[in-house]
Amino acid sequence: MLSRIVLLLSAIGMMLAQSANAGLNVFACEPEWASLAEALGGDRVTVTSATTARQDPHHIEARPSLIAKLRRADLLICSGAELEVGWLPMLQRKAGNRQVLSGQKGYFEAAMLVDRLDVPEVLDRSLGDLHASGNPHVHLDPHRLLAIAMALSERMIELDPQNGGLYEQRRNDFKQRWQNSIETWEQVAAPLKGLRVVVHHMDWSYLFDWLQMVNAGALEPKPGLPASASHLTSLKQEMEQNPAAAILHTHYQSPKAAKRFSQLSGIEVVELPYTVGGAAEVTDLFSLYDVTLKRLLKLVQ
Amino acid sequence: MSTRLLQGAAVMAAILSTAAGAAGDSSFNPEISLILDGRYGSFDNDSDYELPGFMLGGEAGRGEEGFHLGHSELVLSANVDDLFYGKMTAAIAEHDGETEVELEEAYIETLGLGHGITAKAGRFFSGLGYLNQQHPHAWDFTDAPLIYRGLFGDQLLDDGVHLSWVAPTPMFVKVGAEITRGERFPAAGASNDGVGASTIFAKVGGDLGESQAWQLGISHWRAEVEGRTSGGHHHHEDEEGGHETPTYSGDSDVTGIDFVWKWSPHGNATERHLKIQGEYFIRNEDGDVVMDDESDAPESTTYDGEQKGGYLQAVYQFMPRWRVGLRYDWLDSDNKGSDEEVLAEAGLDNEGHTPQRFTLMGDYSHSEYSRVRLQFARDESYEDKDNIITLQYIVSLGSHGAHQF
Numbered sequence: 001m002l003s004r005i006v007l008l009l010s011a012i013g014m015m016l017a018q019s020a021n022a023g024l025n026v027f028a029c030e031p032e033w034a035s036l037a038e039a040l041g042g043d044r045v046t047v048t049s050a051t052t053a054r055q056d057p058h059h060i061e062a063r064p065s066l067i068a069k070l071r072r073a074d075l076l077i078c079s080g081a082e083l084e085v086g087w088l089p090m091l092q093r094k095a096g097n098r099q100v101l102s103g104q105k106g107y108f109e110a111a112m113l114v115d116r117l118d119v120p121e122v123l124d125r126s127l128g129d130l131h132a133s134g135n136p137h138v139h140l141d142p143h144r145l146l147a148i149a150m151a152l153s154e155r156m157i158e159l160d161p162q163n164g165g166l167y168e169q170r171r172n173d174f175k176q177r178w179q180n181s182i183e184t185w186e187q188v189a190a191p192l193k194g195l196r197v198v199v200h201h202m203d204w205s206y207l208f209d210w211l212q213m214v215n216a217g218a219l220e221p222k223p224g225l226p227a228s229a230s231h232l233t234s235l236k237q238e239m240e241q242n243p244a245a246a247i248l249h250t251h252y253q254s255p256k257a258a259k260r261f262s263q264l265s266g267i268e269v270v271e272l273p274y275t276v277g278g279a280a281e282v283t284d285l286f287s288l289y290d291v292t293l294k295r296l297l298k299l300v301q
Numbered sequence: 302m303s304t305r306l307l308q309g310a311a312v313m314a315a316i317l318s319t320a321a322g323a324a325g326d327s328s329f330n331p332e333i334s335l336i337l338d339g340r341y342g343s344f345d346n347d348s349d350y351e352l353p354g355f356m357l358g359g360e361a362g363r364g365e366e367g368f369h370l371g372h373s374e375l376v377l378s379a380n381v382d383d384l385f386y387g388k389m390t391a392a393i394a395e396h397d398g399e400t401e402v403e404l405e406e407a408y409i410e411t412l413g414l415g416h417g418i419t420a421k422a423g424r425f426f427s428g429l430g431y432l433n434q435q436h437p438h439a440w441d442f443t444d445a446p447l448i449y450r451g452l453f454g455d456q457l458l459d460d461g462v463h464l465s466w467v468a469p470t471p472m473f474v475k476v477g478a479e480i481t482r483g484e485r486f487p488a489a490g491a492s493n494d495g496v497g498a499s500t501i502f503a504k505v506g507g508d509l510g511e512s513q514a515w516q517l518g519i520s521h522w523r524a525e526v527e528g529r530t531s532g533g534h535h536h537h538e539d540e541e542g543g544h545e546t547p548t549y550s551g552d553s554d555v556t557g558i559d560f561v562w563k564w565s566p567h568g569n570a571t572e573r574h575l576k577i578q579g580e581y582f583i584r585n586e587d588g589d590v591v592m593d594d595e596s597d598a599p600e601s602t603t604y605d606g607e608q609k610g611g612y613l614q615a616v617y618q619f620m621p622r623w624r625v626g627l628r629y630d631w632l633d634s635d636n637k638g639s640d641e642e643v644l645a646e647a648g649l650d651n652e653g654h655t656p657q658r659f660t661l662m663g664d665y666s667h668s669e670y671s672r673v674r675l676q677f678a679r680d681e682s683y684e685d686k687d688n689i690i691t692l693q694y695i696v697s698l699g700s701h702g703a704h705q706f
Contacts, residue, residue, distance in 0.1 A: 052511060054567035059669075061563075061570070063514040063706045064473035064506025071417050071467045086669075090703035093386060096467050098415035103383065225668060226621050254572050254621075 024160050027070050027100070029078035029088065030057050032139040033110060035276040035284050037077060040153050040170050044163045050091075053277035056252045057083055058224070062090035075159055076100035077152065080109030081116060081136035105159060111136045113151050114144040117205045128222025139275070141206035142182045142289060149174060181286055189293050191300045196242070198235070198267065200227075200249040200258060203274060207292070216244035219257045227257035236265045243267070245299045250274035270295055331379040334699040336438045338371030340364070341692040348685045352451050354634030354651030355608060356531035356547055358486035359454015363680070364444060364691065370395065371693070372437055374405070384413045390436070405436075405458065417467035427457040428465065428477050428502045429520040430580050431559035439704050441576070442662050443676050443691045446612035447630040448582050451656075452555060454486045457522070459498060473506040473516070483524045487553065490527025498524035506706075511568045516561050516706060523554040526588065531648065544594065547647035549604065551588010557581060561706070574618040581611035590638065590647050602640035606649060609633055610656075622667065628660040632682070656682035671696040 023044035028034035034049035041047070048069050051057050057079070070076065070091050078084050092101055099106035116134030123132055138144050153171035157164040189211050196216040197204075202223055208215055217238055221231035247269045249258045258269045272292050273279040282288050342364050350363040371394070378388035390406040408423030426434045432449065433456055445455040461481030468474040483497020484490065491497050499522070506516030529549045561578040563570075586606040592599050610632035618624045634651050638644040645652070658681060664674035672695045680687040 052568065054511075055569045056571050059571050060568070061514070061706050062703060063508070063563075064504070064516050065508040065514065067467060067475075068471060068473035068507070072469050085703075087703050090705065093410070093412065093419075094467070094705075096414065096417040096419045096465075098413045101383070101412055102380075252569055252571075 023163060024074045024156060025072055026075045026077060027073035029076075029084050030139075031276040031278075032285065032288070033077040033079070035288075036145075036149055036152060037075075037156075039174055039284065040149065040167060041156060042166065042170055044160070044166060045156075053251045053273065053275050053282075058086060060087055062087045062094060066091055067094045070095040070100060071097050073097060073100055073106070075106050075108060075156065077108045077110065079111045079136045079138065081111035081133040081138075082131040083111070083136035105155065108152055108155050110148045110152070111138045113148055114138055117209060118202060126222075128220070128224050130223060135202055135205045137203045138206055139285075140204060140292075141210045142178065142185065143210070144206060145285070146175065146178050146182075149178070177286070181289065185289055185293055188297065192293075192296055195296070195300060196244040197270075197299075198239070198244045198247045198261070200247075200253050203250055204248060204272075211296075213296075216242065219247070219249075219261055227261070232257075232261050232264055235261065239265050239267065246270045246296075248272055251278040268299070270299065272296075331377045332700040334376045334697055334701050336372070336374040336376070336436075336695065336697050338373060338438060338693065338695050339368075340371050340443065340694075341368050342366050343690040345688045346685045348683075351648055351683050352447070352632070352656055353654040353683060354632070354636060354649060354656075355451040356529070356549065356648055357451070357454070358529065358531050360445075360456070361450045361454045363682075363687070363689070371443075371695075374436065374438065380412060381409065384411060386410045386412050417469060419463075419465050419467075421463035422461070424458060424460045425463060427459060427479060427481075427500050427522065428463060429457055429500050429522050429555070430557050430582070431516070431518060431561055431578060432580065433457050434705060438695045438697070441614065441616045441624075441626050442628055442660055443674060443693045444678075446580070446614075446628070447632050447656055447658055447682055448580065448610040448612060451608065451610065451632055452487060452582055452584055457487070459483065459485050459488070461496075461498075473504070475504045477502050483526075487529065488524035488526055489529035490525075490550070492525040492527045497527075498522065512564055512566060514563050514568075514706070518559045519557070520559070521554065521556050523552070526550055526553050526586075530593070545592040545599070545646065546594075547649075548591045548593045549586070549588060550591070551586055551604065553584065553586045553588075555582055555584045557583075563706075570618070572618075572621060574624075575615065576617075577613075577615045579611060579613040581609070583607065583609040590643065590649065592643060592646055600640070600643050600646070602638040602643040602647075604636065604638045604644065604649065606636040607634065608636070614660075622665055624664050624666075626660075626662045626664075628658075628662075630656075630658040630660070630682070632656040652684075654684055658682050670698070670701060 026037045026045050026047045028037055028049045030051055031049045031053055034047045037045055037047050050066055051060055119134035120130045153167055157167045193212045196214045198217050199215055200219045217235050219227040221228055244267055247258045247261055247267050249255055249271055251274055262269045272295060273282040273288055276282055276288055279291055282291050344366055372392040374390055374392050376390045381387045387409045388406055392403045392405045406425055408421050408425045410421040411419055449455055459481035461479055463479045465475055465477030479500040480496055481498045482491050482495050488498045502520035504516055504518040508514050527550050530546045559580040563576045565574040588604055589601055590604045591601040612628055612630040614628035616624055616626035633655050636649045644650050658678055660678040662674055662676040664672050666672045674693045676691045678689040680689050
């Protein structure tokens with residue numbers, strides 16, 4: 001009986017393995033990388049994302065459906081830099097898929113390919129949940145994202161040389177469109193320079209670095225810790241002396257803390273999409289930047 | 302003295318700064334974590350604990366009274382190379398006034414076999430059931446369910462090999478088998494030249510939309526038991542005042558079913574989160590019980606036992622950091638033997654009592670590394686009913702690996 005089940009399952013497995021030969025089976029840890037893989041791979045890639053824009057990529061579980069998906073993946077794309085440290089190593093161990101282990105060609109760690117901000121000088125848990133390798137939320141700087149896209153395309157060609165020509169063509173197309181967009185974005189975003197905003201978590205460091213915006217403070221007293229009343233009170237006092245234009249939070253963070261601080265300080269709350277799917281009109285990386293800038297520019301009009 | 306202290310502090314600072322510098326590249330360093338667990342227990346009655354119809358062993362007991370420590374665990378793990386991962390967990394605990402170090406886990410596991418296959422060798426928690434593979438610090442209540450207490454002495458762990466395979470299917474399907482030594486409770490004697498016990502299990506699981514995830518498992522464990530004593534928790538004095546230790550030899554097999562279902566709004570568990578889980582086990586044993594009193598002709602009986610039970614629990618995080626949980630446990634047994642009196646002396650006659658327990662808990666986690674818990678249990682697992690209040694803290698220091706689903 002058991003041997004029959006095993007036979008049946010291996011037959012299904014072989015069928016699936018064959019259909020996967022026609023391209024790459026991509027497992028993305030976050031929606032931004034799923035979207036990038038789709039942009040670069042077109043119909044030659046089958047992409048699943050482990051998280052949605054409504055989920056906090058720091059905190060998801062190595063649940064059965066994800067183990068099953070990683071088991072069949074040819075390419076694993078994650079932010080890395082310890083963003084997924086709470087669940088990805090467990091998934092890798094459980095999936096039994098050699099190709100997507102750290103150090104293998106099938107594991108693409110995006111943040112490690114670019115310079116990272118906020119690298120802590122001291123690691124101490126009393127300072128909050130710090131990432132030793134620096135801030136992993138790198139996709140919000142379009143220049144870094146372009147560098148990552150070029151490296152990812154190379155990796156896809158390496159893994160699936162049969163479709164190399166197509167990947168190269170799509171990469172050149174993406175590069176052209178992205179560079180044009182960067183020019184447009186940098187022109188329209190000029191008024192944002194020097195804009196002071198309060199953030200929920202350190203999700204926006206790369207965006208601020210790009211646009212030369214100023215992080216005026218965080219609702220989280222320490223990274224990863226929820227906002228406390230005493231912290232918000234002292235933050236309010238800081239704001240009275242040196243006001244900020246808005247309080248930013250992502251789609252996956254509860255707006256409660258931001259609203260509470262808004263009532264306290266009178267500062268407006270702005271929800272930014274943060275990633276693909278973070279707002280109804282954000283369907284790819286281009287619209288992610290379009291919508292982010294549109295919402296921020298409202299603050300300076 | 303003060304200069305020595307200063308020197309010590311300087312050395313510590315140097316070690317810490319080196320560790321911090323190297324932390325960005327942890328691949329060459331084992332991940333080290335330390336779990337600290339402290340408790341306060343309050344009970345309504347003082348009688349000796351027993352579980353009617355079950356021979357207790359392993360870690361089984363109702364817990365300590367007053368201030369005491371739980372298991373302090375030191376965990377080291379790392380990828381050995383590109384093929385193996387290694388892990389060791391040492392639990393430091395006090396038993397009867399003696400501090401003991403227990404090796405809970407010491408195993409290597411393959412990383413690079415591919416094809417969904419994972420092999421493990423060494424000492425590990427068996428893949429049987431759902432809760433069995435979780436460390437006590439990851440449990441949602443301060444103690445194990447009664448069925449784990451009654452059958453496995455809280456947890457089933459053994460030395461041996463484990464092989465599992467994840468099918469390449471859209472739905473999560475995993476099958477596995479273990480062959481182990483069979484020397485630790487509830488097996489004994491390392492029969493068959495040290496290959497005395499085996500386990501097979503299968504799990505399926507998946508998502509229901511983006512908010513729900515589930516897993517269902519079945520498992521079976523069997524052993525040839527040679528001389529299982531009930532672990533010192535259950536000594537009986539005979540009429541002359543000598544000690545008798547009930548000792549079982551024979552076949553033992555356990556079959557179980559387990560499920561877990563989790564829900565969180567849009568799959569985002571940071572705000573609210575509900576987990577419902579349950580397990581049911583049934584054990585059949587066929588052999589002999591001897592009341593070992595170190596004499597040449599100890600009392601004995603044949604033993605044909607059926608012991609079963611389960612638990613059902615729900616844990617709800619109603620706001621960040623705060624959770625409440627409710628658990629119901631029940632046990633039953635139907636044990637027969639040629640000499641009912643000997644069976645009763647061995648604690649295997651339940652005297653018409655079916656153990657049950659209701660447990661309510663609330664806990665607060667300041668961060669993902671610390672938790673404080675208050676638990677109340679109405680314990681009717683033995684004949685003297687008890688109300689048990691436990692206050693517990695659990696913290697983890699150092700790099701803390703991900704928990705299983």
